[in-house]
Amino acid sequence: MATNKVRRAFAALIPLIVTCAATAAIAATPASCPPTAGVALQILGSGGPIADDARASSGYLVWIDGIAVAMIDTGGGTFLRYGESGAKFTDLDFVGLSHFHTDHSADFPALLKSGSFSARERGLTVAGPGAGGPFPGLEAFLQSMLGKQHGAYGYLSAYLDGSGNLPLIDSVEIDVDKSDAVTVYSGAENKMQIDALPVPHGIVPALSFKVRAGDSSIVFASDQNGGSHDFVEFAQGADVLVMHMVVPEGVTGIGRRLHAPPSVIGDIAQEAGVDTLVLSHFMARSLRDLDTNIKIVKQHFDGRIILANDLDCIATN
């Protein structure tokens, strides 16, 4: 009886040991955010849509010279991580919503409500995809959240109509039927430019984002199946490419239509010639496959690989 208990306890530890070994072998020690100078990526949420891994859903911050200026995705849990990161709503220039799955957008109104307590007056640029299938476009999403008449959080409608003293949202909705990259933000002061490019994610309209500042560039692939050559061009030469490793090799059906398997992730990173590939969007079930998946990625990509954890900070130079 006692022996069985020990066996069971040891068996439960094996995946943990494998995971830790894989992480230790690959991930560099992350810098702490914010760096005082330069451009850095901070992971707010390294998880996916399942609440079984102690990770927030998808979300990322870009810091420039110690200021968090851009947020990409606002999945559930990123509200908490945003506060833990020390970022300030008054500093935020841009929010990019890659698509309207909950694990990429659910904390957006919570972020705005938090920001309503700040002294911010200047507007906020928010970019997202146009409508497709059962999914709303950015404008309809904003109305469903913040609209004065029918919005779920209509008490925050001043973000949309300027009727109160809240910052006005400058929304940029991107037509996902076009395949060209579009500049969605260009800042004179911080010299940051952000471009968006539609990516294939099943029937879900979805965007990738590229943030450039100075000599640095960070590309956020978002959820996608890896089938767009335009995206490889878009990510060309990036210092950091963030890709979501959601499904195992050999996946078929809807899983494959939505997500890129490890070999495709590795091929994209290699072909784009990126310096660092950040793998993210984990869940308990994808973490079980982690060791195998990393081996496959490494067979296709010979650059640096970092496994994302919430609040990790990765400097671009």
Ligand SMILES: [Zn+2]
């Ligand atoms: Zn997702």
